[in-house]
């Protein structure tokens with residue numbers, strides 16, 4: 001990207017104001033302000049344009065969320081129509097309204113098994129906080145208030161509220177807000193390429209799942225409330241578990257009566273080629289959290305769907321569940337989410353991910369960059385993929401420095417928004433991406449890899 005900070009462009013005024021007044025999430029404010037923020041001005045389909053009119057393919061669908069793509073008039077109309085009729089009302093104190101009720105029914109219709117009752121919040125993090133409060137409350141109602149412990153994984157991401165960050169396995173987040181929420185235990189992640197040490201994928205999947213059983217026995221089965229995991233770890237770098245992993249996790253949870261929670265904030269709404277990642281990986285959660293693709297990011301909304309076991313217990317018990325948010329089930333957000341689900345369904349978007357664009361992306365990535373000297377391993381399914389950057393393919397040696405960020409910046413320079421997660425580059429484009437746009441995305445990634453290779457091999461400072 002050209003340095004535009006000294007040229008008088010529309011972006012500069014925004015950049016200056018931004019530097020003065022805006023504290024960004026997950027950012028080194030000083031470094032950000034020195035370089036100047038990229039001002040995104042508009043978007044359409046799978047493309048975004050910055051304020052200087054540079055076009056970029058949004059290979060990350062915003063933050064893994066704009067599943068239906070940008071610029072859909074139907075979602076705009078749904079928001080406007082709902083705001084004209086009822087812009088806000090709450091769902092506390094004996095009240096409800098049509099959009100939230102219809103949305104709850106629509107979610108019940110697409111979630112697998114008996115996940116038919118839905119609690120609403122506004123972000124993935126709030127959904128995760130809701131999960132924690134719900135499972136603890138559930139066990140208390142069941143007469144087992146000692147079942148309080150939660151088990152999660154290393155390198156998991158479950159949000160940025162105190163509870164979400166505590167449940168997540170990101171050390172750099174823990175270090176900044178220590179002490180974290182107590183009562184959380186952790187097992188290893190199913191990262192075969194990086195951690196398997198010679199085991200086959202199948203063996204490693206079972207081995208990592210069985211760490212759950214060991215942990216349950218270590219802390220005492222009667223003390224464990226729930227196990228939570230993302231079907232595919234997203235922010236951890238798109239870690240796709242071996243096929244053996246989730247069925248074994250499910251078996252262990254059932255054996256010890258531990259609730260199984262799927263955090264589908266990224267995988268939900270078609271990312272893996274089915275409505276939910278648990279369907280792709282063949283397990284049935286007791287609780288499922290969702291956000292992002294629920295409204296394709298057009299308005300903030302999240303939800304927690306629960307099965308009969310939990311819903312019946314909450315319902316039969318006399319007394320309030322003392323939890324909720326002012327904007328739980330916000331009418332405009334609910335109307336947008338409902339329309340988004342309709343579009344995903346009626347336009348066959350998820351079927352295309354399963355049978356056409358998903359397999360196409362996966363094979364193009366392997367065909368075009370699979371043999372690149374920086375490419376250690378590509379994993380992915382549907383329209384989500386992660387690429388491990390390595391110094392040496394043969395010995396699977398990783399770089400010491402921050403090669404991910406170098407490559408991410410080269411992607412931007414080549415006209416592609418990708419994301420770096422440590423030494424991994426990840427992609428998660430809008431689900432409406434065409435084959436031609438996939439070609440362009442992969443070609444730009446290839447250019448970025450070549451330039452990164454030149455830089456890290458000391459061949460060029462470009």
Ligand code: PMP
Nearest residue numbers: 123124125157158159263265266
């Ligand atoms: N869970 C998962 C799996 C996520 O990927 C994220 C966000 N990337 C969250 C929870 C938190 O969502 P939010 O940022 O909307 O709070």
